Amino acid sequence: MRVPGIRRLKRTVHRSLRPWRRRRRQRVPGAVILAYHRVASLPLDTCDLATTPERFADHLEVLHDRAEPVSLARCVEGLRSRDLPPRAVAVTFDDGYRDNLLGARPLLEDAKVPATVFVSTGYTGRQEEFWWDALERILMLPGQLPDTLELALPHGSHRWKVPEGSRTPFFWKVHAHLRSLDEGARQEALNQLTRWSGASAVSREHNYPMSESEVRELIRGGLVEVGGHTHRHPVLSSLSREHQRQEIVAGRERLEALTRQKVRFFAYPFGMATDFDRHSVDIVREEGFEAACTIVPGSLDSTNLDPYRLTRYVVRNWTKDEFARELERFFVD
């Protein structure tokens, strides 16, 4: 084992104290919102969405040791009123996978860490994979694929040579073409792809979203709350203003009917800066949400708070050390 030199040790200590110093100097409450998707051990995770239960438990331990876990509501209120504990961290999940109830909630309860789960209600209760999981089944699972793919899409045909090595870059190229199609065109494309690949058309149960009763179970006890994530998870910026409103409102109304609770928070599907637009932001505000999350990376502070464009850091299947290191980086950024 290499013993770090004294200078390096000093630098490490200095670095680890930097967020504390900076906060003290600025005296501005800062916070970090984490974005998870799934807590599960998956046989295949092309989109890199899952954290294993063991590692998620490790992350929660790090949050207890090195941060102050707060609910998203407490985080937003605290940023507004400039009254937050130092190193406040809110935990969120996107999409509404069943493993949020089965994998994440027991660990959140053990650690007493609150969380917000953004649910796309058009998937709730359907024994159906989200389309990106269906695409994984079609492109990644078959042992052999034809040499070339020709896919007819509404805006024209696309031709790809199927790589002999890793198919992951190929998956992402097709994904990029499917993500902003409307629902019908995307389903048609997935049907074409299934016929072409010879993949099983049977969706995989471990990728199912929660049922309605599972969403109710998730929020029982109040440690976990749900937030809006539209109805069918579209790229909002690809829709007309009216269609955006329908998606956002339908998602909220269904969640409120399901939970008999007011839905206060929203997360833009996909969440990058180009996946929503000023109409999306206006609609979310007009429809009475208190705040909305993006997945544009960044930490938050009270001085330049835009509650309808809250930044978040996406968390991957990191080891305990990796998570601790990333968390430090989030607080410094």
Ligand SMILES: [Zn+2]
């Ligand atoms: Zn999502």
